[in-house]
Amino acid sequence: MPNGTPTRITQGTRITRGAIAKGGIGESTLRPDGALKVTGEFAYASDMWHEDMLWGHILRSTVAHAEIVSIDTGEALALPGVYAVMTYDDLPTEVTHYGLEIQDTPVLAHGRVRHHGEPVAMVAADHPETARRAAARIKVEYRDLPVLTDEASALAPDAPCIHDNRTDDHAPHVPHPNIVHRQPVRRGDVREARRRADVIVTGEYVFGMQDQAFLGPESGLAVPAEDGGVDLYIATQWLHSDLRQIAPVLGLPEDKVRMTLAGVGGAFGGREDLSMQIHACLLALRTGKPVKIVYNRFESFFGHVHRHPAKLRYEHGATKDGRLTHVTARIVLDGGAYASSSPAVVGNAASLGVGPYDVEDVDIEVLALYTNNPPCGAMRGFGAVQACFAYEAQMDKLAKQLGLDPVEFRRRNAMSQGSLMPTGQVVDSPAPVAELLRRLKALPMPPERQWESSEGTDVRQLPGGLSNTTHGEGVVRGVGYAVGIKNVGFSEGFDDYSTARVRMEVVAGEPVATVHTAMAEVGQGGVTVHAQIARTELGVAQVTIQPADTRVGSAGSTSASRQTYVTGGAVKHACELVREQVLERGRRTFGASHPAWSTAELLLEDGRVVTDGGEVLADLVDVLGDEAVEVEREWRHRPTEPFDRHTGQGNGHVQYSFAAHRAVVEVDTELGLVKVVELACAQDVGKALNPLSVHGQIQGGTTQGLGIALMEEIVVDPRTARVKNPSFTDYLIPTILDTPTIPVDVLELADEHAPYGLRGVGEAPTLSSTPAVLAAIRDATGLELNRTPVRPEHLTESQDCWLPDIAG
């Protein structure tokens, strides 16, 4: 049995603030893990190493829907260097499935595979190549089943059920067993409102399947322990959610599955579901040796859920003076073979489907399908992204019909604080939708023809870039605007809380705060912010951030733009309780020495207890003495409630966040190639706890939106449901030459319900970036463009008809 911890644990770091700044909230303090990350010392999950470790490898289905007739592992087991081969039959307990909301996902396929790339068997061996060769020797016989790839095939009367005998909460309420969840949102009287409309526009939109494409592939190391338990070092978004799903499959109590966050190379929703966690633990427990699994890029495309592709049909009406009369929408999300977070994605698309506009009469229906396509779930923007792409296209279409400037039309309908959502929920904090647009509109335009230089044409500044496709021919500029609304935090009555443990003590003559949470730092900078909060609340210079693990309570997921709000809120709350105890101790020890101890409002600043008038009462070192103060507490944001299953009414969301973009593009109209020249973003963040990180989030989210506008799509064969481009050769994400300058304008209008007034930042910029780019391309080309990503052929197809040689 191996002993000790693996090498290369680097999460959690001691931080010393700079000499001048206090390093509290509102400052752009630098990342505590920055130095480790630039020297290559920071240990990501794939960097974990243990003496005597084995390599795990997962065999995946080559077909999308089939019965498994037989699996023969004999030849694989016979290969020298192979320690274990496992199939469904080798699972140790009755619990063989997992899932975030619905436990419908088999750890290893049981008698049937439901999508291309589903795990069927797994191997542990002494070298990754041995494991791969062994997996290749496993013989799986499939008998094909009919493949469901869209709404028509999934909901056909004779369609096979993707999941038989469903027992989940949504099952009794859905019109067809291949519908995961359906959520209507109805308000007012659309039929009546239609009569008031002077202009009605309809549109059908298609949104492609996007991949999170985080750069650090799924990986982890499971180490069997002497007590029969297992230690798992893992890259994830939510340790405790993983734990809840892993332990029952292993047949272990949760306290025997000890999880520590290993370095996470990006997430964006793709690590909210389990990937190889259970597989690594099972192989480790089976072999008695540490087992490391690292997906390569091909496996990664199959190893996590994607953003739901969607088909959206919208109808918008408006009066001549540019007021929206009504909105109807039907949004069909393809959830693929397993539920993942589809129900919550449905709730978001439905409740946010109108966008940040005041509309009284609304009729929306959103549903997610079970099909044999790849499973889809969480990705940055979570249901709101797909809707925003469509409703913003509709807003431009309406503006055009009304002869109004698209920004002016949006301004006339922009929601504001006090507005009512289509769910009946009052927007009870600032909603500066019109102001965000006004600021973008006021920005100067980037200079024209930047490709012209004294040395001739710089093709790097043109559509096509280094590929030298144009020297200016056919290039037309376009400008587009879009704005979006995203919820922050988990909604619909979910008990969304975080836990923080904060300790304060004297170390080497200095007061030091230690913050311990299970928050998954995935790159967003939560660790930076936690230290800032501790400094602000406790007046210390030195803060130690403990590695995230399951020895402290859940911090919820690093998703839904919630971590700074909720875990940040928990750290703040725990700090406040620590402060109270420290002050209480101070009063006990020194209260008699100065009346202010009992009369004044007391603060902790610069390592001292001071009055709100600035008078110093004591050094923290003296108050603390040699006894630490420690508090661990859960903290919750205000509760939400589920949406009514028939009307969608309910106070379902915690907080809303708003961002808007202006895109300036140059399109080579003959070749259909696009260069985004500038993509400016304005966003209200309530309070920027760390402005540098806020900018980074906005620019990163903006760029992911650009990707889905122009190039990113997992292409699934509509006949076989097989993925056609599971590689970085054919799934393209923007390079630095595809990404423009991204000016950012940050508003800070406090939300009085949130800690420090902050508003979740991460997702909103991913919403409006895509429709802004699309709007700009429409502006340049005059084409309708109802699909994203836009491919070169979409921009040129209409021209084919007048090319005689091609028409013939």
Added chain:
Amino acid sequence: MRVHFTVNGRPQRADDVWEGESLLYVLRERLGLPGSKNACEQGECGSCTVRLDGVPVCSCLVAAGQVEGREVVTVEGLADHARQRSDAVSTDSRRSEDGELAPIQRAFIDAGAVQCGFCTPGLLVAADEMLERNPNPTDADIREALSGNLCRCTGYEKIMDAVRLAVARQAEGV
């Protein structure tokens, strides 16, 4: 097979190397140098960028056997590499404040160019080599030099800021 080569100035030997192993695998799994990252293993992301005889390459596409007798610099050796370069061009061997980081590494931290950090080692190796070749790059030059390195977190703006910062500091001789 057995492979001998120099990594960050030190002679190294790897035994029992499988013939299909990449330089990246040998660095990460055999020599205890996991700084170079394994993000795509097909030369489409640049996360595994190292200098091979001075030239930036994707170490995932170099067969281990091809590096026999050659010199490799990884992100772990970048600070030393940059220090030797600056010592070579100037007798004034002032070190940066923290002494342990290359100027480009310091600039990435200061400019907020690091989020998840998985792309960072490859970007640093590529950017440092560009600064060596072209001490006064235009924005377009920077973008071209880094066009083989994907980043999914930052939208590249802070990376541009970081390289500009390193250029400015280099010009000021800081």
Added chain:
Amino acid sequence: MDFLRPASWEEALAAKAEHPTAVPIAGGTDVMVEINFDHRRPEYLMDLGRIADLREWEVGAESVRLGASVPYTRIMENLRTELPGLALASHTVASPQIRNRGGVGGNLGTASPAGDAHPALLAAGAEVEAESVRGSRLIPIDAFYTGVKRNALAPDELIRAVHIKKADGPQQFAKVGTRNAMVIAVCAFGLALHPKTRTVRTGIGSAAPTPIRAAVAEEFLNAALEEGGLWDSGAAISPSVAREFADLCSGACNPIDDVRGTASYRRRAIGVLARRTLSWTWESYRGTSRGVEGVA
């Protein structure tokens, strides 16, 4: 798998003769992807990296003898005058890191229709120097590509160099991809003017099972330039001639629909690239001859 490390060209030829299935590896930018992704497990990998000769080039009177492993970066930096089309094509190859490793020999060995060097080689005119223990031969580039990812090499042959005609007039290369850098060609087009022989040559990539020339388009344009006396006058090419040339280039394509693009888009785009590259090269030709001819 065995790893062969020939120290000289002769050793490499002997090894290839002994093990005709041995896969040569130089830059590794194709071979290693296939190994990393478990698409290929050759019995022998043969490293050509120790043969310095393959990374050298010689500029002769008529042509450049380009070693098979000269990295694209070196071509971009050093051979822009002699091989402007290939230098442009080299600049569009993948990423700086790949351009530092990959060379034309690998493109030819893989013979993918999407290889970036092919259209430039076809347009410039080139011969592939193939060698085995049996001897050496020069394979005309037009006869080199024999099918999808197939070439005219015998199993025991290795590519030693490519002999590319030195430019005697302007050359251009353009490639369509769905990203502004680091992208595999949806389609690509190379064009070279050869004023000495008063001919135009073309190369098309990713729009047919193999890299091809647009032979009919070349004939049409050669005739039109000749009839109009344009080589002498340096006058502008009429829009209708340019259009017809572009249409014939489109017509030369035999593309497929795939995840990177549709057949009809590829055909269209080749026409656009043909028209543009003709315009760029001809304007450049006129620019250099205008002083003498003084044409409008």
